[in-house]
Amino acid sequence: MLINYALAILFLPLLSFIILILAGKRLPRQGDWVAIGSVLITLVLSLAMFGSMLLSHDPGFSHEASIDWMDLGAFRIEMGFLIDNITIVMLLVVALISTMTHVFSIKYMEGDIRYSRYYAYLGLFTFSMNGIVLANNLFSLYICWELVGVSSYLLIGHWFEKDSAADAGKKAFLTNRVSDIGLFIGVMLIFTALGTFNYGEIFQGVAQGDIAGTLLTLAGIGLFIGAIGKSAQFPLHIWLPDAMEGPTPVSALMHAATMVAAGVFLSVRLFPIFTSEVLLFIAYVGGFTAIFAATIAITQNDIKKVLAYSTVSQLGYMILAVGTGAYIAGFFHLVTHAMFKACLFYGSGSVIHAMHHTLQKKHDHDTDPQDMRNMGGLKSKMPVTHWTMVVAALAISGVPLFSGFLSKDAILAGTLAFGAHHPQHFLLPIFGFGAALITAFYMFRLIFMTFHNEPKFPELYDDIHESPKEMTFPLVLLSTLSIFIFYTLPYFNPLSDHGWFMELVKAKDSMVPGNPSAHEIAEGMHHSHTATMILSVLLAALGIFLSWSVYLKKRISADAWAEKLTPYYNLSLNKYFFDENYDKYLYQPLLRLAERISFIDWDLYDKYFINGFGRVTKWLSFLTGRTDYDGLDQTIVDGLGRSISKAGSSLKEVQTGRLQNYMLFALFGVVIILIFQSF
Numbered sequence: 001m002l003i004n005y006a007l008a009i010l011f012l013p014l015l016s017f018i019i020l021i022l023a024g025k026r027l028p029r030q031g032d033w034v035a036i037g038s039v040l041i042t043l044v045l046s047l048a049m050f051g052s053m054l055l056s057h058d059p060g061f062s063h064e065a066s067i068d069w070m071d072l073g074a075f076r077i078e079m080g081f082l083i084d085n086i087t088i089v090m091l092l093v094v095a096l097i098s099t100m101t102h103v104f105s106i107k108y109m110e111g112d113i114r115y116s117r118y119y120a121y122l123g124l125f126t127f128s129m130n131g132i133v134l135a136n137n138l139f140s141l142y143i144c145w146e147l148v149g150v151s152s153y154l155l156i157g158h159w160f161e162k163d164s165a166a167d168a169g170k171k172a173f174l175t176n177r178v179s180d181i182g183l184f185i186g187v188m189l190i191f192t193a194l195g196t197f198n199y200g201e202i203f204q205g206v207a208q209g210d211i212a213g214t215l216l217t218l219a220g221i222g223l224f225i226g227a228i229g230k231s232a233q234f235p236l237h238i239w240l241p242d243a244m245e246g247p248t249p250v251s252a253l254m255h256a257a258t259m260v261a262a263g264v265f266l267s268v269r270l271f272p273i274f275t276s277e278v279l280l281f282i283a284y285v286g287g288f289t290a291i292f293a294a295t296i297a298i299t300q301n302d303i304k305k306v307l308a309y310s311t312v313s314q315l316g317y318m319i320l321a322v323g324t325g326a327y328i329a330g331f332f333h334l335v336t337h338a339m340f341k342a343c344l345f346y347g348s349g350s351v352i353h354a355m356h357h358t359l360q361k362k363h364d365h366d367t368d369p370q371d372m373r374n375m376g377g378l379k380s381k382m383p384v385t386h387w388t389m390v391v392a393a394l395a396i397s398g399v400p401l402f403s404g405f406l407s408k409d410a411i412l413a414g415t416l417a418f419g420a421h422h423p424q425h426f427l428l429p430i431f432g433f434g435a436a437l438i439t440a441f442y443m444f445r446l447i448f449m450t451f452h453n454e455p456k457f458p459e460l461y462d463d464i465h466e467s468p469k470e471m472t473f474p475l476v477l478l479s480t481l482s483i484f485i486f487y488t489l490p491y492f493n494p495l496s497d498h499g500w501f502m503e504l505v506k507a508k509d510s511m512v513p514g515n516p517s518a519h520e521i522a523e524g525m526h527h528s529h530t531a532t533m534i535l536s537v538l539l540a541a542l543g544i545f546l547s548w549s550v551y552l553k554k555r556i557s558a559d560a561w562a563e564k565l566t567p568y569y570n571l572s573l574n575k576y577f578f579d580e581n582y583d584k585y586l587y588q589p590l591l592r593l594a595e596r597i598s599f600i601d602w603d604l605y606d607k608y609f610i611n612g613f614g615r616v617t618k619w620l621s622f623l624t625g626r627t628d629y630d631g632l633d634q635t636i637v638d639g640l641g642r643s644i645s646k647a648g649s650s651l652k653e654v655q656t657g658r659l660q661n662y663m664l665f666a667l668f669g670v671v672i673i674l675i676f677q678s679f
Contacts, residue, residue, distance in 0.1 A: 005049055094130060220278035233285050279515065306445075
């Protein structure tokens with residue numbers, strides 16, 4: 001039954017994509033009901049699988065089914081599903097956020113010129129993401145991995161008539177191609193060594209030592225490079241903020257909850273094969289990304305850019321958890337983050353929607369509806385949006401009673417335990433706790449600048465109103481799911497992460513010698529739990545208090561501090577000039593190199609060698625042709641033929657048909673013979 005559910009969950013969104021892309025414009029409401037209906041069914045089926053998981057309460061549950069996709073004797077590829085508790089939880093996350101996106105988009109995308117195509121691409125993306133989750137082998141995963149990249153390109157560039165949106169789509173696609181090369185190399189190293197793509201067989205081969213040492217480390221780094229691109233980790237983080245050019249529901253679906261989580265999901269799924277060297281590399285990439293992106297989010301004024309860099313930072317948290325061995329805590333944060341970050345993106349979409357329509361009424365095309373400096377005072381006008389975003393902000397800040405506290409506390413406990421066991425890596429806990437402080441500050445900076453204080457444009461204030469129910473319903477649902485109780489049941493302790501999640505999604509012992517075992521991880525996290533909880537709560541409170549002092553009470557001047565710290569402020573505001581430096585030191589040199597290679601290829605190699613070789617060949621062909629035709633054919637072959645023809649013409653005159661002539665010739669011949677004989 002589970003396999004049938006999985007097949008339906010996988011292929012229903014694909015079916016809606018095919019229907020809408022072929023006939024969407026001819027259907028009532030341009031076929032949005034087809035997409036919404038299909039994703040609702042996947043949500044119901046995912047809930048059914050989730051309910052079955054809770055009732056069976058089996059932490060070791062795993063079910064796998066495969067078929068031969070290609071069998072060439074020595075080369076054989078299987079395609080199949082792996083359904084375990086991680087799969088079921090992830091399927092529910094994808095189905096829930098995708099459903100909310102479909103519902104939210106009804107009003108947000110109303111009147112869009114490519115409305116049916118938008119819903120078609122949502123179906124393609126949902127199919128691709130579910131394919132990654134359900135895959136039981138690296139080959140299936142790689143196919144769906146690339147399909148996610150294609151669908152993200154199509155959705156980010158949905159409004160491709162805007163150059164910024166078209167460029168953002170290309171940037172996302174090309175940046176991810178860089179990381180996908182690493183993933184492909186990692187996959188092929190594994191396959192070359194073990195002769196299989198299947199997860200279970202790979203884990204078994206690693207446990208038996210069929211692949212080990214440097215080769216396994218290189219394969220693990222290659223696989224993780226794929227995660228670096230998809231999860232927007234440093235230094236391939238540059239595509240995600242630009243991807244905010246896509247519709248806001250797309251940002252909530254792909255860039256908060258699902259697509260960017262694919263890299264984390266890959267790291268969690270393949271954790272047992274990562275060597276200690278790979279895990280250390282993963283930890284530093286994740287930890288640095290967490291604090292690096294947080295320091296950028298702190299100065300951004302575009303509401304979606306703040307959330308974009310916040311997403312990069314939170315993904316860094318998850319990757320940090322994988323690297324320090326607390327990968328189940330990282331997966332836990334993936335789930336909780338999907339809820340409150342999607343809520344924040346929908347909330348930003350609600351605000352942008354209200355601002356945009358108000359500005360249109362005023363015929364104001366110059367004011368940016370996404371700039372928080374143009375907002376303020378929206379609390380009373382948009383109460384549902386305000387309070388749901390406050391709940392989500394409290395959750396992401398790690399405040400007790402909310403889901404983010406549970407998952408961030410688990411990650412920080414794992415990081416602190418790792419730092420205690422390996423004091424030389426003291427930077428990792430600093431990265432984690434530092435990012436926690438900054439996250440609380442910039443999230444409430446967003447809340448205060450958007451909803452509090454006096455409105456920046458009073459003339460717009462009267463026309464702003466709450467978004468329709470199709471947009472507020474996802475906000476209410478996701479903010480509700482950001483409360484702790486949904487993750488601690490059947491327990492009610494808001495300060496403990498014990499609950500159905502931690503009981504059913506259990507860490508497995510690593511296959512690679514030198515990796516921390518599940519027992520060591522749990523033991524270390526248990527001992528550091530209390531210290532972590534106290535420190536993380538204090539840091540969250542400090543961050544919120546500082547934000548309250550600066551942006552609500554105005555006791556501290558943000559402008560004055562920006563002026564005092566001008567060099568650092570400019571670095572943060574301009575995203576450390578990564579795009580500019582990439583352009584100057586990477587893109588432009590490569591383009592100039594490509595131009596030089598093109599010159600060598602077209603103007604030198606082709607012109608003088610290839611074309612010259614062609615001209616010489618043509619001249620030799622002409623010479624050979626003349627020799628053949630005028631010399632051999634005309635003079636020798638045709639000349640001989642003409643001579644024989646002439647001789648034949650002369651000899652045929654001898655054939656007169658008269659007997660006396662023949663007797664005369666015979667007599668003449670006899671005389672000639674007698675003359676020769678006489679000599």
